[in-house]
Amino acid sequence: MQAVGHWPDLAARLLSETGIDVGLTQKGGLYLSRSPETFAQRARDLATVKSRFPGDYHFDMLDNAEIRKRVPHIGPEVVGGSYSPYDGQANPLRLLHALHRAYLQRRGRVLSTGGVSDIAVKDGKYILETAAGQVVARRIVLAAGLGNAHLGAMLGAEIPVKPVRGQILVTERMPPMFDIAIEQVRQTEDGTLMIGGSWEEVGLDVATTFDVTRRIAEDALHFFPALKAVRVMRSWAALRIITPDAAPIYEEVAPGAFLVTCHSGVSLAAVHMRDTAGWIAEGAIPAAMSDFDRRRFLL
Ligand SMILES: Cc1cc2nc3c(=O)[nH]c(=O)nc-3n(C[C@H](O)[C@H](O)[C@H](O)COP(=O)(O)OP(=O)(O)OC[C@H]3O[C@@H](n4cnc5c(N)ncnc54)[C@H](O)[C@@H]3O)c2cc1C
Known part of the structure; x- marks a missing residue:
């Protein structure tokens, strides 16, 4: 909210x-x-x-x-x-592009060299190993999606995230059909319809499958019979990052090491930019957010 x-x-x-x-x-x-x-x-x-x-x-x-x-x-x-x-x-896609551009304009640096392969702690600082050399920092944020499980293990923290596959059908561009967001059939402002999706626990497999895409198409025709005349241009699958209750985790998992993971990174981007970045800059996640740490999974 x-x-x-x-x-x-x-x-x-x-x-x-x-x-x-x-x-x-x-x-x-x-x-x-x-x-x-x-x-x-x-x-x-x-x-x-x-x-x-x-x-x-x-x-x-x-x-x-x-x-x-x-x-x-x-x-x-x-x-x-x-x-x-x-x-x-x-x-x-535009959100991701805009965030990258804003970050670079604010003199953020991106090392796209295969990520962090090891984390060590020395004199209260984290030493991150990357293919481009070491990065030393007092504070780090684990925001690597499914990769957080691996990064957390380097800090002795178990991060309970699992992949859940979602398949989507993408159509040709259409004149505006809806003036409202619809969960099962979304129209982007360039006219494309994104139809789906699925929730499948199949490990790291990002293949599309005929049975699921057929079910998605059948549902879409039930909801909107006029789609029968619309051509599907492609289908794709991607992995969601899901915690045991599908809600985010915000937690300082080791001194100065902050875990930020969620499924709905688009919806929550406004909170992450406005509030979460500030918590990390200040060095503490507020007590009011303690419902979002991993202790809830131990209850
Ligand atoms: C089918 C589907 C539908 C979705 N629908 C919605 C929706 O309606 N609304 C919504 O808000 N969200 C939705 N999402 C989720 C959203 O798109 C994001 O995928 C989600 O928020 C995860 O973002 P993330 O940045 O945490 O992880 P990712 O996008 O996975 O980014 C993690 C990054 O970390 C990098 N990385 C991994 N390991 C390392 C390492 N060791 N070192 C350094 N970097 C590393 C990866 O290369 C990657 O770039 C949907 C996702 C799917 C698959």
């Missing part, structure tokens, strides 16, 4: 610093359901979120007719879906 509030400022700052428009829209979002059972489960899940959120939290469960008013393309058989006023979307 904090990230939702901070995203407009992040997008504006990136535009003014780098000239890159990350395509932020915050017009709410839909999560569609294929069956009455998944619709009911969605309602229960969101009721749980609402009951635990310490403030106002709003969502609506919409039937087919109510969704149709906002999204005329919706299929006649779709049971319904949830609407959240907090949802939005941005272009992740």
Whole structure:
């Protein structure tokens, strides 16, 4: 919820610093359901979120007719879906590009030489081994995605992250179809539809598979029958970085060594830039964030 509030400022700052428009829209979002059972489960899940959120939290469960008013393309058989006023979307490729450009403009240095192969501690400093030589630092951030498990082991810290594969279908460019973010079919501002995805525990395998891409296409046609006439240009798979409860971990795992890992690095970018970078600069993660350290997995 904090990230939702901070995203407009992040997008504006990136535009003014780098000239890159990350395509932020915050017009709410839909999560569609294929069956009455998944619709009911969605309602229960969101009721749980609402009951635990310490403030106002709003969502609506919409039937087919109510969704149709906002999204005329919706299929006649779709049971319904949830609407959240907090949802939005941005272009992740442009976000990555903008963050890199801003970092370099602020005299950040990037060593793209295969990463950190070893970490030693000497006189209260970390000595990082890279193919480009040693990097010595008082403070380090473990932000290497799935690579954090390996880096943590070098510091004697067990980092519980696992890969979960997601497959996506990408279509040709289409005229604007939706003015709202939709979980299962997202349209980027250049017109491409990104359809998916999947949640599969298959280790580090990033292959696409026929059974999953077919299921994704079937779901998409159920939700939006008009997609039958749209050409799929490519499919891809990538690995999510998932903790045991799929929530982020923020923790100082050794003195001056901060672990930052999450699944939703796009959504949370606004918090990471505004707050998390400050915690690390100040040398401590605030006590208010202690719910996000690894001790929760020991309970
Ligand atoms: C199918 C799919 C859908 C997604 N949907 C969303 C979404 O809707 N919203 C959202 O917010 N996020 C989404 N995500 C997640 C998001 O895209 C990011 O992948 C996620 O936040 C992880 O980012 P990261 O920077 O932690 O890890 P990564 O992107 O994996 O970056 C880690 C970096 O660390 C480097 N590295 C690894 N080992 C080392 C080492 N030893 N030394 C130095 N560097 C190293 C790697 O080369 C890599 O560059 C999705 C991901 C997938 C796969």
